[in-house]
Amino acid sequence: MKNRMPNDNTKTANLVNYRDPTLIGLGASIVLTTLVIIGSRNLEHFDSALFGYLIASIVAFGAIFSICIVAAASGDAGIFFARLKLFFQRKKFVRNTIDATKTVGINMLAQKFIFERAKTRWLMHFLIMWGCILSAAITFPLVWGWIHFKLESETGYRAYVFGFPVQSMDVHSVMAFFTFKALNFTALMVLAGCAIAIHRRLKDRGAIAVQxxxxxxxxxxxxxxxxxxxxxxxxxxxxxxxxxxxxIALSHQAIVIMTLFFLPFGKLFHIVQRPASIGVELYQQRAKEMEQAKCRRCGVEFASVMWLGDLKSVVEKVGFDYTMENGEKLQDYCPRCKRVMRALHTPGPNGSPR
Ligand code: HEM
Ligand code: HEM
Structure with missing residues (x-):
């Protein structure tokens, strides 16, 4: 088997072009800046004390965008976009929409797949994810001037969204308490989630071994x-x-900015990556209804012809070659036969074939 191994990525490196992603990232930053100017009514409702947050969020937004483009270009984004047409098939559009909504609800919002691993891990992630999403939903619109509050009377505030008046509230009302103190509750959620995660990472032997x-x-x-x-x-x-x-406000700002800039380079980047995989489940469901490929060794049907073709194309694009001595591709064999073939090729204890 001439199996080029993962570190042989010269092909991938040649394929990545940084000019276009940089320009697209710059474009994304310009779009966000324009939306900030429009949403804050020509910066009339923009709080200049939040200038640092504004610049950091605009730069981070452009950087995340361009890193996504680099990541997509080093895989095979062409296939992703080509397969989007599966979603828009006229006869299956309604069914696809229902299936996609279910996937978003069950896996993205409720995170059932983490629940299946362990309830405490689900609780940990639920608290961190929703704490961060709610905090971001409160802070970014404030920083970008899309939401602001105006004192209307001695004790009455009115909230404005994109400059339009929406809700008035008394400073002493329950609504005002939760509106103005919401970040404290989300902070407690995130802290509780992080405490569970760190506790697991300090106690779980499996996690300790690989973290x-x-x-x-x-x-x-x-x-x-x-x-x-x-x-x-x-x-x-x-x-x-x-x-x-x-x-303290300056420290909060510095840490938020560091985290925003760290986002594309660490684990937190899955916040952007994971939602992109919603389509995978839909793809697998539709692939089951298509022509199936038979294993070259045992003849069992194990994946759709479309799926195998896409897999071969992506694997080749990222610089791997799974062509075997007989000229066939390893992907043409079912998982069971792959294991059997690997075992048959593995030398026994004295170097003899098993
Ligand atoms: C604001 C959004 C999110 C934040 C802040 C966040 C944060 C985190 C953090 C800090 C971890 C590491 C936990 C650990 O140390 O064990 C983690 C793990 C994980 N995240 Fe997220 N996440 C977010 C969104 C998502 C989404 C949308 C998905 C998928 C749909 C996802 C899937 C996962 C998975 C599968 C793990 C591993 C969980 C485990 O089994 O322990 N996350 N996330
Ligand atoms: C996990 C995410 C975050 C949490 C839990 C959090 C928590 C908090 C809390 C508890 C406060 C104090 C609120 C009060 O005084 O009642 C605060 C203030 C603030 N936060 Fe955050 N925050 C988060 C992320 C962010 C982000 C992403 C930004 C900016 C984009 C931001 C900008 C601010 C600003 C501007 C203030 C007011 C500080 C001041 O008076 O200068 N925060 N945050």
Missing amino acids: QFLLDFVPHLLLIAICVSGLMLTASSTYFGGYMYSF
């Missing part, structure tokens, strides 16, 4: 630092008459 500090601990430490500095802001303004408030 790395940068990959598995740094994301939690960054999230904890954001939450603690955020909660310290509340403590400072509520209980200590604003003591050290600007220093």
Whole structure:
């Protein structure tokens, strides 16, 4: 088998072109900047104290966009877009939409697949994910000037979205309490989730054997630092008459910016990658209804012809060659036969074939 191994990626390196992704990333940043200008009504509702957050979020947005393009170009984005037409097939469009909605609800929002691994892992992820999503949903629109609050009377505030008045509330109402204190609740959610994750990482032997500090601990430490500095802001303004408030606010800002810039390079990038895999389940469901390929060795049907073709094309594009001595591709064999063939090729204890 002339099986070029993973580190032989010269082909991949040649395929990656950084100019287009950089230009697309710059374009994404320009689009976001334009939306900030429009949404904040010509920066009228933009809070200049949040300038650092604004610049960081615009740069991080463009960087994430361009890294996604680089990642897609080094795989085979062409196949992804070509297969999108499966979704839009006229006869199956309604069924596809129902299936996709179910996948989003069950796997993305409720994260059933993590629940199946362990309930505590599900709780850990649920708290971290929803804590971060809610925090982002509150802070980004505020930073971009899309939402602002105006004092209307002695004790009455009105919320404005994109400059349009929406909801008024009394400062002492329950709604105002949850609106203005929401970040403290999301911070507690994230802290609880990180505590469960770190506890597992310190106790679970399986996790201890494979985990790395940068990959598995740094994301939690960054999230904890954001939450603690955020909660310290509340403590400072509520209980200590604003003591050290600007220093803590600057620390919160610095950690948030570091985390935004770290996002594309660490584990947290799965926030962007994972949702892109929604289509995989749909693809597998539709592939089952198509012509099936037979294993070259045992003749059993094991995958669709389309799936095998796509797999061969992607594997080749990322620089692997699974052509065997007989000229056939390893992918043409079912998983069971692959295992049998591997065992037959593995030398026995004295170097003799098994
Ligand atoms: C704001 C969104 C999200 C945040 C902040 C987040 C954060 C995290 C963190 C910190 C971990 C590491 C936990 C550990 O140390 O064990 C993790 C694990 C994981 N995440 Fe996410 N995540 C997000 C969204 C998603 C989404 C949308 C998916 C998939 C649909 C996903 C799937 C996973 C999976 C499968 C794991 C491994 C969980 C396990 O079994 O232990 N995440 N996530
Ligand atoms: C896990 C994510 C985050 C959590 C848990 C969090 C938590 C907090 C908390 C608890 C506060 C204090 C709120 C109060 O005084 O009642 C705060 C303040 C703030 N946060 Fe965050 N935050 C997060 C992410 C972000 C992000 C992504 C941004 C910007 C894009 C941001 C920008 C701010 C700003 C501007 C303030 C007000 C600080 C000031 O007065 O200067 N936060 N945050």
